[in-house]
Amino acid sequence: MNKNRRFILTFLLPMLFLMGLFFGTNNAKSKSILSVIRENLTIFGEIYKAIPDRYVDEVDSERLFQAAINGMLSTLDPYTTYIEQEDQHDLQIITQGNYGGVGLLLSNRNGMVTVGDPPFLNTPAARAGIREGDIIIKVDDTLTSQIGFDETARSVRGPAGTEVTLTIIREGEGKELVFTLIREKITIDDVDYSGILNNDIGYIRLIRFSKNAGSEVSRAIEELKTKNMKGLILDLRSNPGGLLDAAVDVSDLFLPQNLTIVSTRGRANNSIHTFQSERKPQYGEGPLVVLVDQYSASASEIVAGAIQDHDRGIVVGDTTFGKGLVQSVITLQGTNALLKITTAKYYTPSGRCIQTSNYSEWDRADTTVDNLIYQTDSGRSVQGGGGIAPDIIIEPLLLNDLLLDLQRKSLPFNFAVHYASTHSVTDSNFQVTNAIFQEFIDYLREKEYDYRHPLESSLNIFRNEAVQNGYGNVLIEDINRFQQSLNRSKEDMITNNSENIRKLLSQELSTKLFGKEKGVEINLQDDPAVQKAFDLINNTALYASILRQSG
The missing domain is CATH 2.30.42.10 (PDZ domain)
Incomplete structure (x- = not known):
């Protein structure tokens, strides 16, 4: 009986609230919806009571309750979630910082x-x-x-x-x-690095949009201004987003007053809003390059879209994730749990919907409309259809399987920890010498590292099939010879990949020996998107021509 009461408190009351939220302006429709809910809750309550009492095996009522909620929410978008008190840590970081x-x-x-x-x-x-x-x-x-x-x-x-x-x-x-x-x-710091690169170009890496994001970016800009930067790179790569207000605050630092930053539209009247820049911009002039990738989402896309639509800067990188759904957080009465529910969609100043279509069973988006061409302030064409397509595309770097395997097993990280504990290094401009590289090879041997090429599992399956089905000794010997050849080639793979392995080691060693900031600087030295940003900022004619392009 207590469980059923808990169900009513945590399920019925917020549902009644949401029905008021969505249908409060239509009393007849609201009464109809509530009538259906009451009827279905009666049926659900009977089922919820009967299963723990009568099911052949003992059932955990709490898990059953969770499964019911998750089953209902699974028909919606991935961002509408039920959050119990012990799982509210990440939400606390975003909302409170x-x-x-x-x-x-x-x-x-x-x-x-x-x-x-x-x-x-x-x-x-x-x-x-x-x-x-x-x-x-x-x-x-x-x-x-x-x-x-x-x-x-x-x-x-x-x-x-x-x-x-x-x-x-x-x-x-x-x-x-x-x-x-x-x-x-x-x-928690939202700006995890800022500094001057290439002598005179400012760089800010923003990793999330908590309530502190705007003030942190503002402080970083002020500090970079004192160092006479001639252009700014705002790095939003792998930034999953956060608060809508934080995205507005960050955009406000770059855009002239009274420009639309983002609008939200949902079914309820109170979900329709237009957010505009309100203050004199802190960095309203001067070259600006925004870096994005496929993991830049939500608030990151709001900032990139506003900068792009108002031709305030150039967006460089890969097409963003396409997460343009607005969530509201509701405290469920009588509990410490929360319901994070999608109530609207984001739209950029030009009218593009950031959200990729077909995100839930209930999505009725017209994809032909979403794929329209929109116009920036200067008449440049930008593509709808979800996410922010960059002005200049930089293909993401793809590591081969050996390098991925080394990283998956944390071997460069662990070696750097070992090296830092056994060596004293004072020169922050040190290089990964042949001696250090050989020490890494020795470390791999000590840890008995055995790289398994993806082809080997298929080869083993084929060998077993050949043995079981009697394909003949000649074929089995050929398979074995191929395996031996692969084993010999594996010995050369690390040597052939020495340049990329040295880069991994350089970043890890720099971080362990001289701190995170040094590691970031080392990593950015060979970053193709950052290098492209340098080219754009240093070539004022090229920068201006890209922002003037139309068609």
């Missing part, structure tokens, strides 16, 4: 909970001396191997002022290290 914790960014490397980046400055973890590459094996008295990565991350977080004890294994240490930390309110 902070969380309760110790200042660690964790990653799952080879099944081990690893400190993936240096701890945030002036946080409990940083002050205690926890380092990038440390492996957390225990949180308080619980082994991380027993609870997995997600639960470990939740356990490390907690209310400010509470205590947590981390047991850590560190490269080069002969014993476990134990750190007892007091959690604090940790503020």
Whole structure:
């Protein structure tokens, strides 16, 4: 009975609220909808009560309840979700720009909970001396191997002022290290790097759009102005988005006053809005290049679309993700749970819908309309149909399978941790010498690294099929000879890929030895999108001609 009451509280009340939201202006229709809901809830309640009582096997009522909610929401878009209290951490970071914790960014490397980046400055973890590459094996008295990565991350977080004890294994240490930390309110930086590149070009990398994004980008611009930058690169690659208001704040820094930044349109009247630039722009003139890729989404696409539609800058990279749905967060009455529900779509100033069509069972978008050609302020043609197509396309770099395998197994990362713990390097302009590269090769041998080419699994299947079906010894011998030849070629693969491996090592070693900023700078040196941005900013005639193109 308690479960059924909980169901009514967490399901019926928000449904009644949403019906009022969507149909409040049509009383007759609203009453009809509510009548259907009441009838269906009665049926659902009977089913929900009958299954735990009568099903042949014992059923977890809580899991059954979750399955019912997830089943209903799965017919909608991927962004409409039910969020229980313990899963609200990511939402808290976006909406508040902070969380309760110790200042660690964790990653799952080879099944081990690893400190993936240096701890945030002036946080409990940083002050205690926890380092990038440390492996957390225990949180308080619980082994991380027993609870997995997600639960470990939740356990490390907690209310400010509470205590947590981390047991850590560190490269080069002969014993476990134990750190007892007091959690604090940790503020997350949306701008994780800004600086001057190529002597006089400003660069800002924005990794999310929390409520702090606008103020952080503003501070970065002011600092770069003091260094006499002649152009600015705003890097939104792999930025998944965040708050609509944050996207408006960032766009406001670049656009003249009273220009449309983005509009939202939904079925309810209160979901229809137009957001305009309100202040004098902080960087309203001067060359601007916005970098995007296939993982730039939501708020990133709002900024890129506004910059492009108003011809304020040049968008460079790959077509963006195409996530143009607006979510509203509703607190479910009587619980600590939330419903994040899609209520509208984003549209750029020229009228393009950012959202890729066919995102749910209920999507009735007319794809022929979505694929129309739209016009920027200067008359340039831009394509609809979802996402933001760049003005200049830069194909993403594709790593071969060997390099991907090394990264999947975190070998460059782990080697850099090992190298930093056993070597003293003071020259921040160091190079990956032949000696360092050979040390990496030796490290791979020590770790018994065995690269398995994708072809080998197919080869093994073919060999087994040949043996089982009697295809003959000649064929089996040919397969074995091919495997031997492949084994010999694998010995040369690392040597043949030495240039790309050195780049991976250079970035990882620079980060471990001299900090994250140095690692970013090393990575940008060979970045084709950044190099193209340099060309555009340094060639004023080319920059201007691209923004004037039409047709």
